[in-house]
Amino acid sequence: MDIQFDQQHIWHPYTSAVNPLPCYPVSHAEGVHIYLDNGTKLVDGMSSWWAAIHGYNHPELNKAAKAQLEKVSHVMFGGLTHEPAIQLCKTLVEWSPEGLERVFLADSGSVAVEVAMKMAVQYWACQGSSNKYKFIAPRNGYHGDTFAAMSVCDPVNGMHTLFQNVLPKQIFAPAPQTRFGALWNEDEMLELDELLQRHHHEVAAVILEPVVQGAGGMRFYHPNYLKRCRQLCDQYNVLLIADEIATGFGRSGELFACDHADISPDIMCLGKAITGGYMTLAATLCTEDVAMGVCQGDPGVFMHGPTFMGNPLACSVANASMALLETGQWRSQVQSIESQLREELAVCKALDNVADVRVLGAIGVVETKQAYDVGTLQKHFIQQGAWIRPFGKLIYLMPPYVIEKEQLSILTQAIFNTLKQMS
Known part of the structure; x- marks a missing residue:
């Protein structure tokens, strides 16, 4: 994958053409995981900007797309x-x-x-x-x-x-x-x-x-x-x-x-x-x-x-x-995510650099007292197997509804560990 061409010629959203944020090459995605070109496996905490609620490469959605293509x-x-x-x-x-x-x-x-x-x-x-x-x-x-x-x-x-x-x-x-x-x-x-x-x-x-x-x-x-x-x-x-x-x-x-x-x-x-x-x-x-x-x-x-x-x-x-x-399964999935986010993000409240923690449905937010460099934060998250894209003072999660408890814990732990290291 020609990352150098990407950096020099492709303008990604909300980033500078002069000093672009790092872009990580994706090879494929499955369920709640995004796989990078180098084999790194990331739990997706963003649902690709809040859209991929059923996860990636879903058999029913794939089937619908293929059938309509014909x-x-x-x-x-x-x-x-x-x-x-x-x-x-x-x-x-x-x-x-x-x-x-x-x-x-x-x-x-x-x-x-x-x-x-x-x-x-x-x-x-x-x-x-x-x-x-x-x-x-x-x-x-x-x-x-x-x-x-x-x-x-x-x-x-x-x-x-x-x-x-x-x-x-x-x-x-x-x-x-x-x-x-x-x-x-x-x-x-x-x-x-x-x-x-x-x-x-x-x-x-x-x-x-x-x-x-x-x-x-x-x-x-x-x-x-x-x-x-x-x-x-x-x-x-x-x-x-x-x-x-x-x-x-x-x-x-x-x-x-x-x-x-x-x-x-x-x-x-x-x-x-x-x-x-x-x-x-x-x-x-x-x-x-x-x-x-x-x-x-x-x-x-x-x-x-x-x-x-x-x-x-x-x-x-x-x-x-x-x-x-x-099927209605989404309701229990979202309730489970909400309960886990409340429990696992609560520990962030004790950190000196955290101003607020709030949760509603399948949305979890940790608001910091100061804005951190997005590229730096993302690097820390990726090292812990998490794909999280913060903005300003907000580090938030909007995971796919199909996420399992262990996978969601990877995301919440990555936030806590990173902010603790920076506090």
Whole structure:
């Protein structure tokens, strides 16, 4: 494998072209293990950015992909349809929170967010309220790296401050403060209520990540915040967009994070785990009211159409992933992971360089008091047989649901050992 070419010509995500982070060559993957070219065997703690929930090289997902390859790998979705897309959308409508009846298939999470935001703006324009085009988002949020998605990410603590002069100016509410499982504090809704009271005439939607704020800080907040957001959106006549790209399909302990609060958004974005990490695919779901509202008046259609929308190969693998989830085994798997993460990460609290430890579902987070060099940390983790990619002050785990206890212990021990060595 020509690693020198990789370093000189291939730009990897969130890294410098001048001084790139090390990239480790992968030969193959199986179950929860990633195998490097030199024979090193790593337990994957990231599910390949939260997507590979069933692990790698899964026989059922492989079978679905191979079977679909022999039929049709791709066909344009404009004017054509196919069984894999129909079956997938049936499942998404059936499983998603009540009222989400229409599905727009996209090809990445960021695009799903762009679609959701376009839907919200077009909805109000077609109701004669073209002045309602802004969005309210909680601080510490993250919704993707494309332009509209960047505009609703945290403008200060996020990763897109360089682009603030060219991004649409949105309205930001304080980040949710009451932690998941803590005593709810109703006072924290006062400022959001005030913002909606002042700006509802120009706001198309509130957009948020339900219960789990992901790349903006790995924060877990009280479901009552989400429930109150739903009530406030109804009160002030704005839409609610739930970005479930990271949390959808069981990661937080419920099938969707919205289920913790028993609410239904007007629009919901899905991605990442939808195909079990095999193919790029995403979906934006909306209510019948939103769908009909978007298509009233000019232009009478929704003007968006990704080239690989409804890709049959991706939809077939997604259907196989849904079939695995439908067995219900994921729920006990996630509960087991949560229990083990709580127990085994707790020892990190005693370390001088650790600020916080938190766990929800199959997500474990150790927040340090200072940021460490990512390359240095990863080198230590790899030496202990763990694949963990931290960012900033956050060292976190989102393992595949199929991970065994001994394998998960390798990950938790690697975090503790590394931070103890650095404290």
